[in-house]
Amino acid sequence: MQNLRYCILFLSFSLITTKLCGQSKTDAEMIATLHEKAVVESKAYEWLEFLCKKIGNRLSGTPQLMAATYYSKSLMEQLNFDSVWLQPCQVPVWIRGEKEECRIVSSKLGSFELKVLALGNSTGTGQLGVEGEVIIVNSLQELEKMDDSKVKDKIVFFNRPFQESALYTGKAYGSTVDQRVRGPQLAAKKGAVAALVRSVTANRDDEPHTGATNFEDGARQIPCYALGTQSSNLLADLNFKSPVRVYCKSTSKMMGTADGYNVIGQLTGSKYPDEVIIIGGHLDSWDIGEGAHDDGTGCVQSIEVLRLLQSSGYKPQRTIRAILYTNEENGLAGGKAYKAYADVAKEKQMMAIESDSGGHSPQGFFYEAEAGISPEYQQSLKEWKVLLEPYGYQFVPGGSGADVGTLRPLKTFLLGLMPDSQRYFDYHHSSNDTFDKVNRRELELGAAAVASIVFLADKYGLK
Ligand SMILES: [Zn+2]
Numbered sequence: 001m002q003n004l005r006y007c008i009l010f011l012s013f014s015l016i017t018t019k020l021c022g023q024s025k026t027d028a029e030m031i032a033t034l035h036e037k038a039v040v041e042s043k044a045y046e047w048l049e050f051l052c053k054k055i056g057n058r059l060s061g062t063p064q065l066m067a068a069t070y071y072s073k074s075l076m077e078q079l080n081f082d083s084v085w086l087q088p089c090q091v092p093v094w095i096r097g098e099k100e101e102c103r104i105v106s107s108k109l110g111s112f113e114l115k116v117l118a119l120g121n122s123t124g125t126g127q128l129g130v131e132g133e134v135i136i137v138n139s140l141q142e143l144e145k146m147d148d149s150k151v152k153d154k155i156v157f158f159n160r161p162f163q164e165s166a167l168y169t170g171k172a173y174g175s176t177v178d179q180r181v182r183g184p185q186l187a188a189k190k191g192a193v194a195a196l197v198r199s200v201t202a203n204r205d206d207e208p209h210t211g212a213t214n215f216e217d218g219a220r221q222i223p224c225y226a227l228g229t230q231s232s233n234l235l236a237d238l239n240f241k242s243p244v245r246v247y248c249k250s251t252s253k254m255m256g257t258a259d260g261y262n263v264i265g266q267l268t269g270s271k272y273p274d275e276v277i278i279i280g281g282h283l284d285s286w287d288i289g290e291g292a293h294d295d296g297t298g299c300v301q302s303i304e305v306l307r308l309l310q311s312s313g314y315k316p317q318r319t320i321r322a323i324l325y326t327n328e329e330n331g332l333a334g335g336k337a338y339k340a341y342a343d344v345a346k347e348k349q350m351m352a353i354e355s356d357s358g359g360h361s362p363q364g365f366f367y368e369a370e371a372g373i374s375p376e377y378q379q380s381l382k383e384w385k386v387l388l389e390p391y392g393y394q395f396v397p398g399g400s401g402a403d404v405g406t407l408r409p410l411k412t413f414l415l416g417l418m419p420d421s422q423r424y425f426d427y428h429h430s431s432n433d434t435f436d437k438v439n440r441r442e443l444e445l446g447a448a449a450v451a452s453i454v455f456l457a458d459k460y461g462l463k
Helices: 002-041 044-055 063-078 140-145 169-174 183-189 229-238 292-311 333-344 375-391 404-410 440-460
Strands: 083-095 101-106 110-113 116-118 130-137 155-158 194-198 224-227 245-249 253-267 272-282 318-325 348-354 362-367 394-397 413-419
Touching (some): 002 292, 002 375, 044 063, 044 440, 063 083, 063 292, 140 155, 224 229, 253 292, 253 333, 272 292, 272 404, 292 440, 318 440, 348 404, 348 440, 362 375, 375 394, 404 413, 413 440
Parallel strands (some): 130 155, 155 194, 348 413, 362 394
Antiparallel strands (some): 101 245, 130 245
């Protein structure tokens, strides 16, 4: 009986491996071709150079973002994708205004300049600026528990540091960024006059890392700023014995809305044109640096995935769609516009992969598994793994991206490219995010990694 069980087990194992080996041979060759073509003939690095150096940073509502929109549309047209179009939406317009000022003002200690950047979507102080005594907190919970009278007219400084011991830095970011996103609104609710937030980075230079902060409609707004790491340490040190006072001035403000566009190009499926596989990044960036790793790399990789499949002579059965989303950074208007389109389009949004974690060397993919993953998706992952493990790619449960995340209610299989994360948050949302930080080969291999699973998902569907 035992022997019989082993025989059956052995037989089924042989059948599985034979099937996998049978299909692996040609599939493995195709995946090797995609990687080879990516490093030999790709122009993705040159496209990125144009975006970063000729156009520059691309905040929503700016002429630079419009230039990037038309540049990438014409790129897709020159590559002869089956169709290329702009998907319109309204994007919020936020302007930073004059260069921000922030300094410690102390009759005993003197004056110390602090390096700050206004947080995205934040209001300014007006020409007179604001001044207040600083209170330091390490978490939203700590501030929440504090009596409002202790917070009134103060400047709240959120100083919880980035968890440097986390090997995957995206986790460290996720566990610290609540201070920036929700901290200022809470400080305002409790009567503070301004908020300072330690930059969400492991970098020990003094470049502030901005990012969006959220104030609900109708909520009291206060000016708020990201503080450089060294400035944060200085402020915490000087505030240690007795509270110091800080003066801030900024003129940032919201300026209504403007026209914005997602740039979309596709290879139309030959057999199932209404089943769609998406690969996307976001074309907008913050108004500092060059938006290189965040997210110029994701945009050029998305275009490159389609070019690679095309250049390899592969004829997709399903529609492969590259989407360069607009306004990911301070509103997600592009992600929402595509979701609104998907709600009425007679299409199945089968799978979507986002590249918005930087252009460093590919290590594999995240996939969304919060609500559990269906057995079909699990089976596909298992089969992709066999073919992609030789490249060292892992499949890790844990999210996808903000833009493709809007498709969650449609049950789309959502993934994110997982690049090496060690340096991403050194650059992210700061003036350090420039073209010279991107390595050509790493960028190209990232596109090849994505093209590989797009190819497999297209050829076999999701089992
Ligand atoms: Zn991004």
